[in-house]
Amino acid sequence: MVCGENMIEIGVKFIDNLEQAYAEMQRVGADPGGIARMAPKAVFKVLKLSGLTPTQANIIKQEMLARGGDAAVARGVINHSVATTDLLLLGTLKQYRGFIKKLKMQPFGLAKLAERIEAALANLAGWPSRRINCRGLTLELGERTLVMGILNATPDSFSDGGRYLDPAAALEHALQMVEDGADIIDLGGISTRPGHSEISEAEEQRRILPVLDKLVQEVKVPISIDTWRAAVAREALARGAHMINDQWALRGDPELAQVVAEYQAPIMLMHNGHSTEYRDIMLELTAFLRQSIDMAQQTGISRGNIIVDPGIGFAKTYEQNLEVLRRLKELTVLGCPILLGTSRKSVIAKTLNLPVDQRVEGTAATVALGIAAGADIVRVHDVKEMVRVARMTDAILRGPQHEG
Incomplete structure (x- = not known):
């Protein structure tokens, strides 16, 4: 029997945490080893930071870009024409993991900030009873x-x-x-x-x-x-x-x-x-x-x-x-x-x-x-x-x- 185009259904899944990602991949029948690798890629988080200096913002953006994520900052960050900026961090949990590990090695107060970002992501994952x-x-x-x-x-x-x-x-x-x-x-x-x-x-x-x-x-x-x-x-x-x-x-x-x-x-x-x-x-x-x-x-x-x-x-x-x-x-x-x-x-x-x-x-x-x-x-x-x-x-x- 040939699968026609009209027989394929498309749905959407809203995944907020790893538990949901694991459950959806198990329903698909994915290999357990593959699930462990893929699940962190299925959870996308956007964090907003405020009060960053252009130096801090530039480092954060470059580190996130290096891992396939991104960061939205004020236009004046690149040439330091603004004193401070808000920043939107965009990435999957997998990208955040590599980003946080690298950010903990950086100066300018970024190591401490990395710990706070790590804690925020843990909180967003939910907590047990x-x-x-x-x-x-x-x-x-x-x-x-x-x-x-x-x-x-x-x-x-x-x-x-x-x-x-x-x-x-x-x-x-x-x-x-x-x-x-x-x-x-x-x-x-x-x-x-x-x-x-x-x-x-x-x-x-x-x-x-x-x-x-x-x-x-x-x-x-x-x-x-x-x-x-x-x-x-x-x-x-x-x-x-x-x-x-x-x-x-x-x-x-x-x-x-x-x-x-x-x-x-x-x-x-x-x-x-x-x-x-x-x-x-x-x-x-x-x-x-x-x-x-x-x-x-x-x-x-x-x-x-x-x-x-x-x-x-x-x-x-x-x-x-x-x-x-x-x-x-x-x-x-x-x-x-x-x-x-x-x-x-x-x-x-x-x-x-x-x-x-x-x-x-x-x-x-x-x-x-x-x-x-x-x-x-x-x-x-x-x-x-x-x-x-x-x-x-x-x-x-x-x-x-x-x-x-």
Whole structure:
């Protein structure tokens, strides 16, 4: 039987890592030895570097070209007519391996840069399932998406202000969220809505500590405290809280990192700021969080206890929030679990022109796409609905064994 032209089918494969490359080549029936040689050629990565001198950029470009890859740089690099340049590195994993080996032998700070490029590629390859010890309770990351339920002990939260100020009402709501599938309860005493009024440490503690005392006795999942203040975090951890969710990524209170390290608690670091001016928002957001990770580690916080959050709705315009959601996958370069908090936020309101109590579908869209882009934890108000969204998304991305 002759194979006619009309009998040949053409498909496309999107391969992000070596595991996928191996799997696809095995399906073809390739020789195992050939797979080992070919797989690194099937994974293509583009990295963006910034702040390079023309000397550094020229060496990087020549070394990558020598291995069959390439690097895009500013036109003025060749004649040193620019002071610094951004650079796009273009290559397969095989090309990167040879490039990194050679770059480690170069001067001008390039040896250290080679190590950072190597680490970035390792992070982009993904990481196996991991466990976070939350002071006696365990979170399993990587098997399925975790859902964090929001518990606001505030009179002025944009979504549910005043509903859970009473400790008994707060406990009842927390227990219901756990029954609905919440893996973490995030308790906060300060509103972060636009135009909110700052409150004292004493008032913040007055709001959350009576609630926390009830939660640690009755709730069987980790309790996170949404605070940037060291004194509040210390008292909460002393009373049994399991994690800290810091909306200022250790920039709000210089003492917070030491408190978290002392209690060996996990911490969530969120991107924030006072300006919405960015050249490349994801590059600068990543740099901000990388600095916070370094600050945390220098104080004694284990890298395995760090979770990062892109900070949707904070120091970003409407358009920038949408861009961060589109480019969320770029945040995986840090190699830390990603927390995504979009629930009922203004980016949904502005897109759909809906009041706060009608944003569940918009939230669901951001949750599903966020999980597909690498989010490990989603922080939500509507726990039952978003657990269902997460399970369905997990079933598509990870396989049906993660459904239910």
